[in-house]
Every structure is written in structure tokens, then in C-alpha cells.
Amino acid sequence: MTAVVVSGARRVFDGGTVALADVDLTVGEGELVSLIGPSGCGKSTLLRLIADLDAPTSGSVSVFGKTAERARKDQDYGIAFQQAGLLPWRSVRANVELPMQLRGARGDRADRAQRVARATELLALVGLADFADHRPHQLSGGMQQRVAIARALARSPRLLLMDEPFGALDEMTRERLQDELLRVRATTGAAVVFVTHSIAEAVYLSDRVVVMSPRPGRVVATLDVPLGGPADRAARGIQLREDPVYFERVSAVREALHSGEAASDRVPS
Numbered sequence: 001m002t003a004v005v006v007s008g009a010r011r012v013f014d015g016g017t018v019a020l021a022d023v024d025l026t027v028g029e030g031e032l033v034s035l036i037g038p039s040g041c042g043k044s045t046l047l048r049l050i051a052d053l054d055a056p057t058s059g060s061v062s063v064f065g066k067t068a069e070r071a072r073k074d075q076d077y078g079i080a081f082q083q084a085g086l087l088p089w090r091s092v093r094a095n096v097e098l099p100m101q102l103r104g105a106r107g108d109r110a111d112r113a114q115r116v117a118r119a120t121e122l123l124a125l126v127g128l129a130d131f132a133d134h135r136p137h138q139l140s141g142g143m144q145q146r147v148a149i150a151r152a153l154a155r156s157p158r159l160l161l162m163d164e165p166f167g168a169l170d171e172m173t174r175e176r177l178q179d180e181l182l183r184v185r186a187t188t189g190a191a192v193v194f195v196t197h198s199i200a201e202a203v204y205l206s207d208r209v210v211v212m213s214p215r216p217g218r219v220v221a222t223l224d225v226p227l228g229g230p231a232d233r234a235a236r237g238i239q240l241r242e243d244p245v246y247f248e249r250v251s252a253v254r255e256a257l258h259s260g261e262a263a264s265d266r267v268p269s
């Protein structure tokens with residue numbers, strides 16, 4: 001079964017802005033696909049359609065063979081978006097526990113113990129073990145984003161939808177979390193749709209990189225990244241970033257981005 005199928009999706013906003021024009025996207029189970037393209041090309045809009053936070057003007061979206069709405073109600077995916085979206089009145093720990101609380105919680109002591117253990121594990125994973133009892137406003141933007149990532153992973157979802165989740169982080173933390181994402185994928189087999197502005201990040205993480213044109217967003221190229229599976233990549237770490245295949249793919253994505261921009265100058269919206 002495929003994780004995500006988007007067919008002929010078009011999104012026209014009030015006022016006539018065509019954010020997406022006839023976009024097709026397929027993401028296989030366990031596959032990591034990055035969306036890359038210039039600012040305003042519709043990457044977030046596409047992700048929001050998959051998450052059922054918005055609906056296409058025409059075309060269709062399915063997630064694990066269900067409608068996007070059904071998949072949202074079944075909590076088939078975890079979300080980590082640009083704005084962390086944390087609940088300000090809840091502690092960091094309570095924010096991470098929230099998806100587990102919402103889903104099938106029996107509310108008994110064993111259930112709570114399990115939730116606490118999982119939140120502790122996830123906060124350690126994103127380097128925030130010492131901040132569990134803080135409120136979101138007491139954290140930096142990058143730290144808030146790490147809480148949102150921990151929350152997205154809380155229920156080990158089969159699909160993760162991530163919109164520039166590492167954008168606000170310093171380079172060292174960003175690389176650490178990229179490796180962490182590869183490890184999470186290797187252990188959970190989750191599919192990931194990952195929006196980024198970074199060509200290097202897209203190539204490092206992805207099985208496929210989908211390059212979009214400037215608005216109205218179209219898919220101008222889809223590039224495979226033959227750098228091995230997630231476990232292999234996570235194990236190779238820095239060495240992988242020096243692989244000739246990695247450099248070649250970075251150049252290929254850059255070229256596709258530039259040719260997408262050049263082509264869009266000739267396409268009327």
C-alpha cells in the first residue's frame with residue numbers, strides 16, 4: 001500500500017492565487033520524500049492538503065488508501081510544522097504526552113507510566129531532558145521546535161509530515177536531528193514527507209527529492225537518491241556527506257531547481 005497519493009491537486013485561494021497547479025505525488029510506505037522549491041511555490045500548501053488542514057480546489061488526496069479526513073481522524077500521521085504549535089499552558093512533557101493522551105488512553109496508572117516513560121525517552125532523544133517541566137515560552141524557538149518533533153514521534157506513526165522542522169536550528173543540532181530522523185525511520189519504518197529549503201538536507205535524508213517550480217507550484221523533477229537505506233545512512237553519518245554520489249545529487253537537485261525557475265518564466269499562471 002502507498003502512504004500518500006495526491007492526484008491532479010490544484011489549490012486556488014480566495015483572491016485567485018493559484019498555489020498549486022495539477023500536482024501529482026506518490027509516497028510509498030517507509031519512503032522519505034522531500035519537497036523543495038522556491039519560497040511561495042506551494043510546499044506547505046501541499047503538506048496541508050495531505051494533513052487535511054486544507055482541501056484541494058480540485059484533484060484528490062489519499063493517505064493509506066483512506067480520505068485525508070479519515071486518516072486525520074484515525075491519527076495515522078504525526079505532524080511537525082514550522083510553527084511549533086505547542087500548548088502554552090502545558091509543560092514541555094505534557095505537550096509531548098498529548099497525542100498519547102488523546103489516543104486510546106485508558107487513564108489508569110499503567111497507561112500513565114507508559115506515557116511518562118515514552119515522553120522521557122523522546123525528550124532525551126531531542127536533547128531536552130532537563131526542560132521537561134518548563135513551559136514553551138521559556139524555551140528558544142529551536143528548542144520549541146524540538147519539542148514539536150518529539151510530540152510528532154510520540155505515537156510512532158506510520159507517516160510523518162514535516163514542514164521545515166529543522167529550519168530554526170543551529171547547524172550541529174540540525175545534523176544531529178537529521179541523523180535521529182534517519183534512525184527513527186530505520187526502526188519504525190515510517191514514511192516521511194519532508195519540506196525543506198536546504199538542498200543538502202533534502203539529499204542527505206531522502207529516497208526521492210521532488211523539485212517544485214515557482215508559483216503556481218508544479219512538480220518539475222523527481223530525483224532518486226541512491227545513497228542506501230536509512231539505517232545505512234545514519235551509520236555512515238559525516239562520511240555520507242562526503243560521498244561522490246551525494247555531491248552529484250546535490251548538483252542535480254540544484255540544476256533542477258534552476259531549470260524549474262527558468263521554465264516557469266515561460267509558463268503563464
Ligand SMILES: Nc1ncnc2c1ncn2[C@@H]1O[C@H](COP(=O)(O)OP(=O)(O)OP(=O)(O)O)[C@@H](O)[C@H]1O
Pocket residue numbers: 013014017018019037038039040041042043044045046215
Ligand atoms: N490561506 C491563504 N490564503 C491566500 N493565499 C495563500 C494562503 N496560504 C498560502 N497562500 C499563498 O499560496 C502560495 C503558496 O504558499 P505556501 O505557504 O504553500 O508556499 P511555500 O512553498 O511553503 O513557501 P515557503 O517556502 O516560503 O514556506 C503563496 O503565494 C501564498 O501567498
